Amino acid sequence: MSPPQIVLIPGLMNDADLWRDQVSGLKDIAKPRVADITKGNTLAVLAEMVLATSADTFALAGFSLGGLVAQEVMRRAPERITHLALLDTTMLPDTPERAAEREALVAQAKKPGRFHGFGRKLARSYLSPVNQSNEDLIGRVRAMTERLGPEVFIRQTRIERPDSRASLTRIPCPTLVLCGRHDVLTPPSLHEDMARRIPGAELVILEESGHLTPIEEPDKVTASLRALLRRGTEPNARIAEASSET
Template sequence: MTDPLPQLILLPGLLNDAELWRDQVTGLADVARCQVADLTHGESLRDLAEQVLAEAAPTFALAGFSMGGYVAQEIARIAPERIERLALIDTAIRADTPERAAQRRAVNAAASHEGAFLGVADRLMASYVDASRLADKDLTGRIQAMTQRLGREVFLRQNGLAREDGAAALRALRCPIVIICGEHDAITPLAGQHEMAHAIGCSHMVIIPNAGHMTPMEAPEAVNAALRRWLAR
């Protein structure tokens, strides 16, 4: 007998692993077969997308967080017919500007020869989580440990990936799409989320109050509720 639950592939962001999606994997187990993709090996978005597709069911639901959203867009280019529904979480669709690409190269140059790799250092945490959560040592400790666990080589590889414009590929999809974003996301701010929704014709947007960029970890109940509604559409 076939499993009646849809496969939900969860795509992590830069320096994220399955810890990012811990509360989604457990909290959505009754409505989906959750599988967290490993995006730590691959020299291009195409490499990563093809790795995900090779291990995926014939059709699946797809949720991409931050950098994982760009991998989702590449999957939409390669195999749109296999995507049953798509969630874009705290991500973007535009290609890097020349300035942003140069900034990435400079960061990689610095990160490649500095001392111990610190992952998301304390000074960076303020751009990752809402100000109200900076004193939450359980949350910030989980994020810090995750980024340190993946380390320098994964950071250099992922930060060096060329981000391509995904508007056309997403606009061509004929499946339920939802955009989910933290109200105070400093990395992919709300203005960009509204612009993305307009560009791809998505009318379903969920703004998570009092949350920053790391919504799956900061506000798991709200994210899970939004994903449940999307899975039921």
């Protein structure tokens, strides 16, 4: 029997290097593939691109913006997803204030000159205190943003963030919800709420991470994904009970 496919979706201004350690750490039990979400301008388009380039059934992990894409994939084709992982992401729409902040960032990115997608100020927002001076880690993130450039930043930043709270309750497969303890962008309290809404979800909070868990604590993210893939694919109990009552 061939190993299952796991599709790994990066976040905003991330490319395949975000998942480098997980690809290496999962290849003995799965077929990892990193999705490309740099070309579409809506969650619907990105989700369809993921579905069109994936196996008939597959495990799915989404980080940050990639987690929003993963939730859209689940809404469109739940029967194709065997396992789901949502990392450092959200189920909430942008507030008017956050939407205005995004447009301000877009305006900044449109200015002429070299595009610096990950400076010191962003590092303080994205990384845990112990990693904010980690030059290797900062350089790795900056290299991704510079490879992708301002056009991708603008396109991804303007993607509408929907309210996904209702759809979380209908997720039928084994699910992992994971975030960093020091994630100030999508904090642990948000993930606790998310996990409560998903039937049978496992919540993992990594103590030494900020927002960038796949590169801040790569071994623990890999271990959590391996544990998820070992879980059975039977429908969660609450889903099965609900189906039997209809």
